[in-house]
Structures are given as C-alpha cells and as structure tokens.
Amino acid sequence: MFVFSFKTTKKSLLIGIVCLVAFLALTAAAIWWPDTEETVPTVAAAEPADHLSFLRSIGCEAAAAPMAVEEILLPDKADTPFETYNALQQQAGFDLSDYCGKRVKVWSYMVTCGNRPAVAHLYVYRDRLVGGDLTDEQTGEQRSLTVQGEATYGEIGTAG
Numbered sequence: 001m002f003v004f005s006f007k008t009t010k011k012s013l014l015i016g017i018v019c020l021v022a023f024l025a026l027t028a029a030a031i032w033w034p035d036t037e038e039t040v041p042t043v044a045a046a047e048p049a050d051h052l053s054f055l056r057s058i059g060c061e062a063a064a065a066p067m068a069v070e071e072i073l074l075p076d077k078a079d080t081p082f083e084t085y086n087a088l089q090q091q092a093g094f095d096l097s098d099y100c101g102k103r104v105k106v107w108s109y110m111v112t113c114g115n116r117p118a119v120a121h122l123y124v125y126r127d128r129l130v131g132g133d134l135t136d137e138q139t140g141e142q143r144s145l146t147v148q149g150e151a152t153y154g155e156i157g158t159a160g
Contacts (some may be wrong), residue, residue, distance in 0.1 A: 046127035051107055054129060055120055058147045060111040062120060068108045076101040085133075091144035094131040096123065104130065120145070 011071040017069045086096050123131035133142045
C-alpha cells in the first residue's frame with residue numbers, strides 16, 4: 001500500500017484554485033464564443049418568406065415554394081473554380097471565401113426577372129443570406145444577385 005501526502009499552505013491552495021477557475025473560464029469562452037468570421041453584412045434569411053422578400057427586392061418574382069433545398073460543404077481552400085464563382089458573388093457584395101470549409105444550405109427558387117425565367121440559388125449560413133446567383137434557364141448563364149445588374153444587396157437594405 002502506498003500513502004502519498006503533501007504539505008500546502010493557504011496561499012498555494014488559493015493560487016491553484018484561481019488558476020483552475022481561469023483555465024475553465026478560458027475553455028468555456030473558447031467553446032461558446034460567437035462565430036465572428038462574417039466580414040460583410042448579410043441579409044436575414046431564416047424563413048422562406050425572407051427569401052421571397054429578398055428576391056422581390058432585386059426585381060424578381062419567385063414561386064412560393066423552393067424547387068430544392070440542399071446542404072453543401074464549401075471547399076476548405078479556394079481553388080480556381082471557387083474563385084471564379086466567388087468573383088460573381090463579389091459583384092453583389094458577398095464573399096463566400098469567408099465560409100470556406102463550412103456547410104451552407106442552398107435554396108433554389110424558380111423566378112422571373114423581367115420577362116426572363118431563371119433559377120435563383122440562395123446560399124444561407126446560420127439563417128443569413130451569404131451568397132447566391134441567378135441562372136438563366138435558357139442559356140445557363142449565371143449572374144449575381146443584383147437589381148438589374150446595378151445595385152448590390154447592401155444598397156437594398158440589410159438586416160443586422
């Protein structure tokens with residue numbers, strides 16, 4: 001049988017407790033600290049009604065129900081195809097590079113912008129619109145989520 005004993009003072013015991021509490025507080029802060037990686041303002045998109053409102057604000061009329069909702073994982077590192085697509089995002093003030101390695105939901109809506117049918121893809125991360133595109137149904141050409149190719153979403157109004 002082994003017996004282990006040690007002698008301590010109140011001062012060293014107090015220092016040990018303070019160190020333990022500080023360690024636990026820092027660990028808790030690291031785990032529950034809010035994600036502050038978003039560097040650009042985003043549009044609220046918690047509900048499909050928010051999506052439809054946004055699409056109307058850029059001059060598109062959308063079907064009430066989405067065609068599809070899927071979850072995708074953005075690449076960990078920006079490769080050439082991602083950078084090309086992200087350049088389209090930046091035309092509307094979005095930047096998907098802030099979300100590399102994250103899962104986003106892609107909501108797809110059948111829309112009419114002017115007289116042209118298109119499919120709107122809205123990228124949503126934590127109930128915020130962080131990107132997307134309008135894909136022309138006839139030509140397959142993608143364009144940014146802008147009002148008639150002019151105003152960015154930031155000029156339409158953002159939700160904080």
